[in-house]
């Protein structure tokens with residue numbers, strides 16, 4: 619059997635009501651002041667107060683400026699706020715954007731360079747870390763990104779529009795409270811988008827060229843739960859939302875070990891340039907990945923189809939049909955309602971070709987193929 623390494627250093631505290639223990643956990647860190655990284659909507663919905671119930675108000679400062687698809691400038695702003703408030707720890711409350719913003723602020727707090735110097739896209743020019751990374755805690759309020767169990771912070775370079783990332787094992791959150799009580803209010807379309815992102819993490823982790831049997835084990839379990847529960851979760855069924863919260867965490871852990879494939883490689887430039895939701899762009903690219911990669915994924919598709927108990931002669935085609943049917947049942951868009959200018963398309967293709975996930979796709983992709991996939995969306 620193939621050797622592998624697997625480890626998620628994040629302590630998971632899962633379950634309805636689990637976040638009620640957060641005050642004690644926060645007090646166990648040598649952190650006098652926490653920066654609470656969140657957004658105005660979660661403040662106004664009372665979620666932030668609900669999470670921080672029991673935490674002394676003089677122990678934290680709320681920074682409610684998270685925006686979707688966080689950019690380098692947002693991180694600079696967050697680091698300034700952190701320093702002004704004298705915070706030495708960061709707590710994220712929100713979806714992937716909040717967690718990625720929090721992780722990036724914690725990463726950059728003690729570095730002397732600019733955030734652009736540390737992005738993965740710099741390749742061999744990426745600057746080495748000089749200072750310590752602050753502790754990060756995470757309270758996800760969506761079931762999808764898996765950022766609570768990943769070593770990535772996805773950040774868009776505000777000048778180049780490239781959706782890039784910081785990756786470093788020390789930015790794994792120390793503790794993640796996955797409390798589905800906080801996700802009950804999530805609107806149907808966001809549940810659908812984030813759920814399809816989670817499906818992408820699982821499927822792409824299995825198909826990517828980085829092989830890891832233990833990650834596959836997490837990923838296939840996530841896929842089973844997503845196919846069964848996402849439609850019900852979109853209809854606000856509470857047990858299904860619990861299952862999706864669990865599945866998204868499993869899928870995130872799998873992706874953190876195997877990376878992703880075409881949908882993230884092409885989806886990140888799409889959401890970076892057009893400012894579209896990450897889950898929408900990743901979800902819409904799942905079927906194109908399977909179609910173009912078909913000659914390279916026969917064995918894996920056979921395994922997935924048998925684990926998911928999908929019947930039919932051609933495992934890739936039955937998997938495509940299953941995803942199509944899942945998407946229809948959650949009213950996931952089959953086409954992008956966006957016009958892409960030719961110059962934007964050219965930039966997206968350039969970015970997709972150098973995105974790390976594109977290189978992990980089971981079938982190598984040419985510029986022409988990437989362009990054709992974008993045009994067909």
Ligand SMILES: [Fe+2]
Pocket residue numbers: 763815818819882896900
């Ligand atoms: Fe994702």
